[in-house]
Amino acid sequence: MTHQTHLFHMVNPSPWPIMGAMAAMMLTVGLVLWFHCNLNLILFLGLISTLLIMFQWWRDIVRESTYLGHHTPPVQKGLRYGMILFITSEVFFFLGFFWAFYHSSLAPTPELGGQWPPTGITTLDPFEVPLLNTAVLLASGVTVTWAHHSLMEANRASAIHALILTIILGLYFTALQAMEYYEAPFTIADSSYGSTFFVATGFHGLHVIIGSTFLMTCLYRQTMHHFTSNHHFGFEAAAWYWHFVDVVWLFLYISIYWWGS
Amino acid sequence: MLQGAKMLRSLLTLRQTSQRTINTTSCRQFKNRVPEKQKLFQEEDGLPVHLKGGVTDHLLYRTTMAVTVFGTIYAVYELFVAGMPKKQK
Numbered sequence: 011m012t013h014q015t016h017l018f019h020m021v022n023p024s025p026w027p028i029m030g031a032m033a034a035m036m037l038t039v040g041l042v043l044w045f046h047c048n049l050n051l052i053l054f055l056g057l058i059s060t061l062l063i064m065f066q067w068w069r070d071i072v073r074e075s076t077y078l079g080h081h082t083p084p085v086q087k088g089l090r091y092g093m094i095l096f097i098t099s100e101v102f103f104f105l106g107f108f109w110a111f112y113h114s115s116l117a118p119t120p121e122l123g124g125q126w127p128p129t130g131i132t133t134l135d136p137f138e139v140p141l142l143n144t145a146v147l148l149a150s151g152v153t154v155t156w157a158h159h160s161l162m163e164a165n166r167a168s169a170i171h172a173l174i175l176t177i178i179l180g181l182y183f184t185a186l187q188a189m190e191y192y193e194a195p196f197t198i199a200d201s202s203y204g205s206t207f208f209v210a211t212g213f214h215g216l217h218v219i220i221g222s223t224f225l226m227t228c229l230y231r232q233t234m235h236h237f238t239s240n241h242h243f244g245f246e247a248a249a250w251y252w253h254f255v256d257v258v259w260l261f262l263y264i265s266i267y268w269w270g271s
Numbered sequence: 272m273l274q275g276a277k278m279l280r281s282l283l284t285l286r287q288t289s290q291r292t293i294n295t296t297s298c299r300q301f302k303n304r305v306p307e308k309q310k311l312f313q314e315e316d317g318l319p320v321h322l323k324g325g326v327t328d329h330l331l332y333r334t335t336m337a338v339t340v341f342g343t344i345y346a347v348y349e350l351f352v353a354g355m356p357k358k359q360k
Contacts, residue, residue, distance in 0.1 A: 022319040029335065032343045039346040047353055055342035062335040070320050076305060077312040078320070235303040 017082040019074070026067040033059040068227075072244075076236045086243050093247045097254050100217070104258050107210040108265060114202040115270055122201055126270065131203050132195040133271040139190050140267045143183055147256045150179035154225070154249050161232070164239040173229045176252070180222035187215050207266060214258055221255045224248040 014020065033056055040053030075081040081089070115126040123129030134140060157172035191208075198208040228245045231237060237245055312323050322328045 022321070024319070024321055025332070025336070026321070029339045032339045036339070036342045036346050039350060043346075043349055043353070047349070049349060052342055052346045052349065055338055055345075059335060059339045059342060062331070062338065066321060066331060066335065073308075073312055073320050073323070077308045079309075233301055235301075235305050 017084050019080040019082075019085045021074070024067075024070065026063050026070070029059070030063050030067070033063055036060075072231070072236065075244075076231075081241075081243070086241075089243055089247070093250060097250060100254065104210070104213070104261075107206070107213065108261065110202075111206040111210060111266060111270070114206055122203070126203075128201050128203050131200060134190065134194065134267065136263070136267040136271055139186055140263055143186055144259065144263050146179050146183045146186070147259050150176050150183075151253060151256045153179065154252050158245065158249055161237055161242050161245060162239055166232075169232055169237075170229065173225060173232060177222055177225050177229060180218060180225065180252075184215065184218055184222070187211070187218075210266060211262060214255070214262055217255050217258070221248070221252045224251055 036052055036056030037060060040050070040056045043049040044053050114122075118124055118126045118128065127133050153172050153176040157169050157176060160166075160168035160172055196204050196207070198204045225248050228237075228248045231244060312320070314323075316323070322332065
């Protein structure tokens, strides 16, 4: 019987990476065919396969860590580096949209009436729902930190309560933002104001939904006794991602909602 | 009077029983099953981790593979069709 004599993780051959790549192709080609050829089956199949693959791939990672013990300290270190690098790449993603916003708003063209906000645009009052949204996300940052401390102190009930609160706050933000989108007096087609507003806040909203889903997965794992007081990297990764989402909102609020109004 | 006392006693017993039931039910729902899972997944059966959970794993894998392979082939086909010149009238 052979056993490894090192601390690194030699992963079993897995179908998910190659299938994930095929699903990504289906998403991109599906979008193109939907836009230009009125075909939506491939996009639909792409979405289904992406969801199935994500579920199974992450399920396997939980099995490898919690059930098989492969996440030794060096392996966890690599995962930490990976999550930090991923979040950094997301920072650059949002930086692009902020660049677009400042490009349009710092030197407004004659077509916009030479002003920002452009002529005819009724902006949202930054001290109404957007301010509430800021409070909601800041509060969720507190509750997720409470959850982490509870986890580290092996306080099971407190960790579950704090996680539930964090998720509720995240869902509340999403609901408020959806209502704002519905009631907004301008659309994405309303000059560069509309496009910078909805693309930047829209991608942020998508990240809130992704972060909330990640936290919900952590809640499930916590109730199933997967986390220990000194080994719960999945939760830490979710908390890092959540703080990132919060910080992006703060920049959005200051730049687009407040300065831009 | 005796009827009233009997009813009150049965009501109190019902309350105690339901409390006890709720307590044990929630404890049972969140019982730590990680050791059982660890035993299942550490079995030396030569199966890779994505198929080691049982029949559901196999079904889910086959369904995913079917959707992905079909979708990829269909996507390439539609791209080919979209790339062909349209028939001139």
